[in-house]
Amino acid sequence: MSKLKTIGLDADDTLWHNEQFFRLTQQRFAELLNDHADQQALIDRLEAAERRNLGHYGFGVKGFVLSMIETAVEVGGDQVPASVINELLESGREMLRHPIELLPGVAETVAELAESHALVLITKGDLLDQERKLAQSGLGEMFRAVEIVSDKTPDIYARAFAGFDGGVEGAMMVGNSLKSDVLPALEAGAWGVHVPHELTWSFEAATPPVDHDRFHVVPGLPDLAPLVQRLS
Incomplete structure (x- = not known):
């Protein structure tokens, strides 16, 4: 051999450490959209979007953020304010600048x-x-x-x-x-x-x-x- x-x-x-920051941001996502669906349903839909989008965006923070925005629009439609979308974008920026x-x-x-x-x-x-x-x-x-x-x-x-x-x-x-x-x-x-x-x-x-x-x-x-x- x-x-x-x-x-x-x-x-x-x-x-x-890496996954813990995704989990924290996922929780933040669910809290921002809790008027549109219950927490577990939101998390399940987000994870489904992530899997679906891997072939388009690949792995990493940017694809995760795009999947959050896509899911937010799916569950809330026109009722999701621009401030929520901006909050999701800022969450992604925070992940990208978090110290190792x-x-x-x-x-x-x-x-x-x-x-x-x-x-x-x-x-x-x-x-x-x-x-x-x-x-x-x-x-x-x-x-x-x-x-x-x-x-x-x-x-x-x-x-x-x-x-x-x-x-x-x-x-x-x-x-x-x-x-x-x-x-x-x-x-x-x-x-x-x-x-x-x-x-x-x-x-x-x-x-x-x-x-x-x-x-x-x-x-x-x-x-x-x-x-x-x-x-x-």
């Missing part, structure tokens, strides 16, 4: 891993927003390459790891999403490591591939080091 040479890391909710909050132990763990392995950041989302978050994180210099992609597929992982020693078979992808970080990486031939996060968007849910010999789970990113040592 190939030795581990390269480690791919997801960004949002693997290195730093690293998850516990991330800075130390990334620095340790970078001493022995090639690190690649592979993340979905808005290009400018992800570049901003990486710059604020202070982790940028630890990565040999940064891939900001529209989606995560086996081909994306094969391409991202192809230029590194050992190729995809000598690579590991680590992240909080089974659907995006683990399953397509395994299909490409890499190791897939799930780092569960208490808040994960339902779209990213999937069945853990427990019988796959390259699938692993660690409680948090600081727990990754022993697994990396064993596979290297």
Whole structure:
């Protein structure tokens, strides 16, 4: 079996907090429109709009804001004042300027891993927003390459790891999403490591591939080091 040479890391909710800001803004959206529908109905319709619009807007804050505005118009029609639309837009701007909050132990763990392995950041989302978050994180210099992609597929992982020693078979992808970080990486031939996060968007849910010999789970990113040592 190939030795581990390269480690791919997801960004949002693997290195730093992200989903919690979507949840807070989602709650704000429901409060602004509570005259038109009950809270859970509004949240359900917003999530349906997000899923429907992924092919148009992709992942990230901008698509989320457009889906909020679309849902607001759907449920309220002409009764939704311009002030509410402006509030939703401002909510998006707040998300885009919110300072980065690293998850516990991330800075130390990334620095340790970078001493022995090639690190690649592979993340979905808005290009400018992800570049901003990486710059604020202070982790940028630890990565040999940064891939900001529209989606995560086996081909994306094969391409991202192809230029590194050992190729995809000598690579590991680590992240909080089974659907995006683990399953397509395994299909490409890499190791897939799930780092569960208490808040994960339902779209990213999937069945853990427990019988796959390259699938692993660690409680948090600081727990990754022993697994990396064993596979290297």
